[in-house]
Amino acid sequence: MKKTIVIGIAGGSASGKTSISQQLKDRYENTQSVVIIRQDDYYKDQSEKTMEERVKTNYDHPFAFDNTLLVKQLKELTMGKAIEKPTYDFVQHTRSHSIEHIEPSDVIVIEGLFVLENEDLRNLCDIKIFVDTDADIRFIRRLLRDVKQRGRTLESVVEQYTSTVRDMHNLFIEPSKRYADVIIPEGGHNMVAIDLLMTKISSIIQENVV
Numbered sequence: 001m002k003k004t005i006v007i008g009i010a011g012g013s014a015s016g017k018t019s020i021s022q023q024l025k026d027r028y029e030n031t032q033s034v035v036i037i038r039q040d041d042y043y044k045d046q047s048e049k050t051m052e053e054r055v056k057t058n059y060d061h062p063f064a065f066d067n068t069l070l071v072k073q074l075k076e077l078t079m080g081k082a083i084e085k086p087t088y089d090f091v092q093h094t095r096s097h098s099i100e101h102i103e104p105s106d107v108i109v110i111e112g113l114f115v116l117e118n119e120d121l122r123n124l125c126d127i128k129i130f131v132d133t134d135a136d137i138r139f140i141r142r143l144l145r146d147v148k149q150r151g152r153t154l155e156s157v158v159e160q161y162t163s164t165v166r167d168m169h170n171l172f173i174e175p176s177k178r179y180a181d182v183i184i185p186e187g188g189h190n191m192v193a194i195d196l197l198m199t200k201i202s203s204i205i206q207e208n209v210v
């Protein structure tokens with residue numbers, strides 16, 4: 001009988017979670033056997049708030065996410081049901097208007113800050129991965145990414161990092177590393193770790209074919 005395998009990828013902001021997931025997506029694109037779900041897409045809707053209010057939200061606290069919806073939709077996928085997934089707009093700090101239709105698949109990758117911190121999410125994961133990248137490197141990566149891709153200024157990235165991101169990381173994310181089965185140092189360019197992960201995924205897909 002076909003079994004869906006859930007791979008959880010947690011780690012700090014800019015540790016390399018999305019880069020790893022993207023490589024898995026690219027590798028398995030033709031097979032349609034791997035689906036990637038980003039916890040970021042489950043940030044709570046803030047369309048009722050003004051932009052001034054939205055900027056003040058602590059986006060690095062678990063309360064910023066609708067994890068109830070995320071857990072529900074993940075369970076639906078593992079039960080073979082398609083979902084209508086929300087999407088998120090980092091520039092507007094709220095949900096986008098578009099919804100993505102996601103079909104169930106052999107392997108579901110769920111990546112995000114709190115994937116191992118949240119007990120319900122953690123319990124849904126068959127393979128638990130933590131991407132471990134030093135804080136100074138994460139900060140540099142985040143600064144470059146957020147200015148280029150998320151509409152931030154240098155000052156706003158520094159302000160947010162020192163006021164919330166760093167403390168929340170130490171409080172919630174770093175301690176969740178102890179739940180990991182596998183720790184991937186440095187993130188997106190660790191080809192040895194990514195190859196090992198792909199070998200495992202390929203064997204899961206193969207088992208489901210037989």
Ligand SMILES: Nc1ncnc2c1ncn2[C@@H]1O[C@H](COP(=O)(O)OP(=O)(O)O)[C@@H](O)[C@H]1O
Pocket residue numbers: 011012013014015016017018019020141142145186187188189190
């Ligand atoms: N090993 C790496 N070396 C250099 N840059 C990297 C590496 N892994 C990721 N990056 C870059 O760092 C930034 C943050 O990576 P990303 O995958 O978005 O992290 P996360 O999803 O954990 O927030 C991106 O611009 C990405 O291209």
Ligand SMILES: Nc1ccn([C@@H]2O[C@H](COP(=O)(O)O)[C@@H](O)[C@H]2O)c(=O)n1
Pocket residue numbers: 012013014018040043059060089090092093094112113160165
């Ligand atoms: N409106 C928002 C929502 C989130 N963030 C930051 O994004 C980080 C999580 O995404 P990663 O890809 O870096 O894991 C998180 O640390 C939030 O601070 C934001 O700046 N604005």
